[in-house]
Structure formats: C-alpha cells, structure tokens
Amino acid sequence: MSLPELTPADVRRALLAREEIALLDLREEDPFAQSHPLWAANLPLSGIELQAWRRIPRRDTLIVLYGSHDGEDLVPRGAAVLATLGYTRVHALAGGLDGWIAAGGEVFRDVNVPSKAFGELVEHERHTPSLPAEQVQALIAAGANAVVVDARRFDEYQTMSIPGATSVPGAELVLRARELAPDPATTIVVNCAGRTRSIIGTQSLVNAGVPNPVAALRNGTIGWLLAGQVLDHGAARRAPAQVAPARLAQARSAAADTARRAGVRRTTLAALAGLRDAPGRTLYAFDVRTPEEYAAGHLPGFASAPGGQLVQETDHSVPVRGARIVLADDDGVRANMTASWLAQMGWEVYVLDGANGFDDTGPALSPLPPAPAGESIAPAQLAEALATSVVVDLGPGQAHVRAHIPGAWFAVRAQLRQALERLPAAPQYVLASADGALCRHAAPELRALLDARGQAAARVRVLAGGTAAWVAAGLPTEAGEARLATPRSDRYRRPYEGTDAPRAAMQGYLDWEFGLVAQLARDGTHLFQVL
CATH class of the missing domain: 3.40.250.10 (Rhodanese-like domain)
Known part of the structure; x- marks a missing residue:
C-alpha cells in the first residue's frame, strides 16, 4: 500500500491553523542542518526506535516524513518503523524537500533554527x-x-x-x-x-x-x-x-507578571490529568530546574529540560508543533520566565502552580519498544574473537573518534547497505554502540543485507552493554577515524563549537544569524509575537 501524502500547502495550512503536526526529517543531523523547513524536526531513521515514543508521545499524531540519502527515499523505511511502533497517521511530504522548495517554501541552515530565528x-x-x-x-x-x-x-x-x-x-x-x-x-x-x-x-x-x-x-x-x-x-x-527571601519574592513577582503579559496559562496538579488525557492533544511536561535538582527529586511524569536550553532547543524537545507544554519548578521564577518565551514563540504553554512532591527519582521518559531477539556477545568473548570479527560501531561518531574497540569500523545505522560495500568479509560481524540499545534494532537489518549478498553463513551478534561495557571491563580502545564505512554525518559540527573553529566559519555563522529575520518574513509560518 502506498503511503498517503500531504502537500507543502497542506503542511503550511496546518502550521498556520496551529494544528498539531510533526514534520520529520529522516536524514542524519548533518544533512538536515544544511537545508530544512523552519518547523522540521530531525528524527534520523537510524534511531527512530530509541527516540519516537519520547519525542512524539501520542500515537495518533499527524506525522509527515521526508528525507533521502544517496538517491534512496528514506520515507518508506521510516514509515514502516513508525507503523511497528504504533503510529497511525503517517504521511509522506509530497515531493520531499525538493517539493517543498519547488512550492516556494523557505529552507533554513543549521540546527535549532526556530529558537535562533526567534x-x-x-x-x-x-x-x-x-x-x-x-x-x-x-x-x-x-x-x-x-x-x-x-x-x-x-x-x-x-x-x-x-x-x-x-x-x-x-x-x-x-x-x-x-x-x-x-x-x-x-x-x-x-x-x-x-x-x-x-x-x-x-x-x-x-x-x-x-x-x-x-x-x-x-x-x-x-x-x-x-x-x-x-x-x-x-x-x-x-x-x-541560595537566594535571599526578599530577592526571591521580587524575582517571583516579576516572573509571574512577565508570564501573564506573554499569555502563559496556569494549571494545577489536580487539573493536569485532564490536560494529559485530552483526546487529540499532545502534552509535554518539563521540569525546568537544573539537572542536579531534577536528579535529587522531581514530579512524576516530568522530563528534565533546564529552561534556558528548552528555549534554545525547542524543536528537539517538542517536535510536534501545536502541542501543549506544561512547565514546573519549585520557586515560581524559572517556569514562568521559560514559559513567557515559549508563549511568544507561539506555543500553548502552562505553568504548574502549587507544585509539590518533588520526590520521584525514577526515570521520566517513556519506555523503549522491545528490541528484536538476537545473539549477543560479552566484551571478554569479543576480545578473544577480534581477529576473526568485523566490529561495526554504530556511534555516535564523535564518541567513535574519541575511543572505540580496536579495529572497529564506524557506520551510520541507516546506511548499513552502503557500509557493507567497504567492510571486509568475515565469519562474524559484531555490532556495537554506546550502550548497545541501538544495535538490537540494527542486527536484523544487517542479517538481511548479508543474506542478500550471499553471506548467509556469517554470524551477526550484538556487543552486550555496548562500548560502555567494553570500557568498563578494562579492555583497550583506540582513537581516530581511520576506518569509516560511511561518513560521520550523524552530527553537524557547529561553527561555534569548541576552541578550534575557523574564523571564517565563525564569521559566516554570525552573518547567517543576521539574515534570519528576513528569512522568517519570507517563510511566514512562525507565529512569533514578541512581548
């Protein structure tokens, strides 16, 4: 059955009507950062199983997919995975990114563009x-x-x-x-x-x-x-x-007034269940305090999203445009100030009043889908079998460069077919990743690819616990990127990142930022209203 499509005009209409919609780019972060619509969120095909339930919590969310790599349309594969995860309203963007551009849609560079443009x-x-x-x-x-x-x-x-x-x-x-x-x-x-x-x-x-x-x-x-x-x-x-009581009172009063002027809504613990259960609506619940405070105790069902970063990276934390957001703190300042900015960015945002019971120390994220059954190998076993194994490190790429299993090849999971063209033949292939979770989902794909290449006798195994378990076992690692089966496109190198960015790249980044206001005007879907 062919996937239903939405045209660029359909997507624009939904955005302007403030309807819930998730426009998802299935490419890796680097190609995504080169060109994408303003409200596109990056959900790489490589890691959908590990991200989707957390980032798109409602299974009947309207989802629109686009993205291609090396001439391959990634949408059918992405849609198939999302269907297995229970999503029921998955569409393709008619014409993909090229279709968006041909229809006159504006495209943006870099990451976290809505926040930076705002x-x-x-x-x-x-x-x-x-x-x-x-x-x-x-x-x-x-x-x-x-x-x-x-x-x-x-x-x-x-x-x-x-x-x-x-x-x-x-x-x-x-x-x-x-x-x-x-x-x-x-x-x-x-x-x-x-x-x-x-x-x-x-x-x-x-x-x-x-x-x-x-x-x-x-x-x-x-x-x-x-x-x-x-x-x-x-x-x-x-x-x-610590903040002195008088200064805290001043900050609290000022923050509440700022939130009121921005149109922030209020809710309570008693009313929160109604927001969560509202049919056809997505609710994101965030604790905007520091990570240390969150770890010491938080409200059940609230994810950690320090307020400054939430405003900076809203597209990552809230990929469903039109969704509701509720924020919590224990001081009456940070949630109000964070909410004031999100409201100006066009979000329906609530502050939780009278919050108490910050004593949950368990994880607040949605559970991961069950991984396919497969064969694993312990770090010590792999150490003994390295000479007859090809280890495929599924990343992240930065972590691979810093330290990986000796002899391991790096590959982007969604590009395993291309990776096999560079990997040597071996009686055993072992998949590794940071903690091994991604590998469980990738192993059946590698198995099918090897079978299609006439390597049915080759064994496919997953490193139990991933590279972290290898390091914890005291086994040796090596650094560098001498063996790249695919380019390290899984992460975009920010021009402002680190201490060695070229001056031309830094100046180019500033010039790009200066042009964002004009791009917003051309795009016309932002719905920003500055206080």
Whole structure:
C-alpha cells in the first residue's frame, strides 16, 4: 500500500491553523542542518526506535516524513518503523524537500533554527542592549562595577568562557541576578557562544525589571575571539545557590507578571490529568530546574529540560508543533520566565502552580519498544574473537573518534547497505554502540543485507552493554577515524563549537544569524509575537 501524502500547502495550512503536526526529517543531523523547513524536526531513521515514543508521545499524531540519502527515499523505511511502533497517521511530504522548495517554501541552515530565528526577531523588535567585545574587555581590565554571566550549559561554559565570567544558565538568570549583583549600579553582561542565549537572557532581565544596567555580549564568545581576545578554559564559577527571601519574592513577582503579559496559562496538579488525557492533544511536561535538582527529586511524569536550553532547543524537545507544554519548578521564577518565551514563540504553554512532591527519582521518559531477539556477545568473548570479527560501531561518531574497540569500523545505522560495500568479509560481524540499545534494532537489518549478498553463513551478534561495557571491563580502545564505512554525518559540527573553529566559519555563522529575520518574513509560518 502506498503511503498517503500531504502537500507543502497542506503542511503550511496546518502550521498556520496551529494544528498539531510533526514534520520529520529522516536524514542524519548533518544533512538536515544544511537545508530544512523552519518547523522540521530531525528524527534520523537510524534511531527512530530509541527516540519516537519520547519525542512524539501520542500515537495518533499527524506525522509527515521526508528525507533521502544517496538517491534512496528514506520515507518508506521510516514509515514502516513508525507503523511497528504504533503510529497511525503517517504521511509522506509530497515531493520531499525538493517539493517543498519547488512550492516556494523557505529552507533554513543549521540546527535549532526556530529558537535562533526567534532570538534575532527579539533583538530586532526590542532593540536588546548589547556591548561589543572590546568594550566588555575594557570593563574587565578597568575593574569596573560589572559582572559577566554565561547563559549556556555549565559544560559549555567550562569548555570556554569570558575571563572572570560566572555560569548562570538561562532560566537561572532572573532567579539569581539580584543575588549575584545586589548593587543596582552593577552592570550585568550576558554572554553565550553566539547570539541567541545572550539575547534571550539579557531581554529576560529587562522584561523582569531587574534594576541593573544589562547588556548582551555582542556575538558572544565568537565575537570575543574575532576581536582577538583570549578565552578562559575550565572555569567553575557558579551563581549563589541560595537566594535571599526578599530577592526571591521580587524575582517571583516579576516572573509571574512577565508570564501573564506573554499569555502563559496556569494549571494545577489536580487539573493536569485532564490536560494529559485530552483526546487529540499532545502534552509535554518539563521540569525546568537544573539537572542536579531534577536528579535529587522531581514530579512524576516530568522530563528534565533546564529552561534556558528548552528555549534554545525547542524543536528537539517538542517536535510536534501545536502541542501543549506544561512547565514546573519549585520557586515560581524559572517556569514562568521559560514559559513567557515559549508563549511568544507561539506555543500553548502552562505553568504548574502549587507544585509539590518533588520526590520521584525514577526515570521520566517513556519506555523503549522491545528490541528484536538476537545473539549477543560479552566484551571478554569479543576480545578473544577480534581477529576473526568485523566490529561495526554504530556511534555516535564523535564518541567513535574519541575511543572505540580496536579495529572497529564506524557506520551510520541507516546506511548499513552502503557500509557493507567497504567492510571486509568475515565469519562474524559484531555490532556495537554506546550502550548497545541501538544495535538490537540494527542486527536484523544487517542479517538481511548479508543474506542478500550471499553471506548467509556469517554470524551477526550484538556487543552486550555496548562500548560502555567494553570500557568498563578494562579492555583497550583506540582513537581516530581511520576506518569509516560511511561518513560521520550523524552530527553537524557547529561553527561555534569548541576552541578550534575557523574564523571564517565563525564569521559566516554570525552573518547567517543576521539574515534570519528576513528569512522568517519570507517563510511566514512562525507565529512569533514578541512581548
């Protein structure tokens, strides 16, 4: 039976009507990042079984698929997998990505584009204050009454940071700014790697009425490096963990008012079940506190999504456009501020009032589908059989480069057919991945491909526990990418990532961001309304 199709016009109509729809790109992250529609979410064919139930929780969600690789349309394979997972309304995008473009649809580069484009629109409409890197450097050198706060994740901050900066991830800014800079004359400079999180962080302080002078570090650490200035590495400064009651009350009142003005809705624990059970509606429930707080105890059924990153990566966390979102915290600040941004981005978002009982320490994610039965091999057994085995590492590619089983080949799972053209023949093939979960689903595919190639006698096994179990057993690893059976297209290298990005790539990234407001206008499906 052929798969039903929706045209680009159908998809646009659903987006503009705020109907629930998941437009899914089945390619790996790198090709996805080169060109895709604004509201497309990346769900690579390679890992659908491990992601779908968590990211698309309602099985009757309207799903539209597109994506091809090396001349192969990935949609039939993706649709078949989704059908086995219980999804009942799966469609193909008529004409695929080419059809979208031919119909006049705008396409975007990079990842997390809705959030980044929204940040640019915020600065464009609100004229968010900013300072160039040279001026911030002069403030630091002069010992001025100023603090620099880094709005990224703590691990990103540790990789590279502005000298003297303090880590205050996005959702923490309004909660902790008054504690970090109690003197209202202290200038607060907010930075990230590029632009989005510094713009949103700075505008959060403005929207919440923080009395200090505030400014974004223009173009973040990219701008800092392009100005010829030096970054710190391995810094560990954090904002005060405790907030004085009077300052907490100020932050709570300001955050609630900001959420109200943005059109954020309210709900309670008693009403939450009704939202969850509403027919035809998807509900995402997120705890926007820090990962450490979440691990110490959270509400049942709430996934961890620190607020700053949720605003930054909304397309990944909430791939169903038009879905409902409910946010929780235990302070009355972080959920309100996060929700205020999501509401401006066109989401129907609720804040959970009166939340209590943050004592669940179990996993909040949906269970994974059962994996096909197959033959496994323990790390010690594989160590003895390496000479007669071909080990196929299904990634992630970055992890493969850092450390993999000696002699292992890297391959993208969805491209096993192409990988076999490079792999040597062997009596035994062993599939490995980070924890082995992906391999269980890939093993039947490899078995079928080997049979079709006349290698029915070859054995296919899965490394029990994956590469993590190999390392835990104290077995040796090697680094590098000498054996790539397929390109490492599973991850897009961000131009602002790490400390060795080429200057031309960094400048090109900034130029791309500057053009996003015009792209939003041409696309016309964003529904953003800046407060």
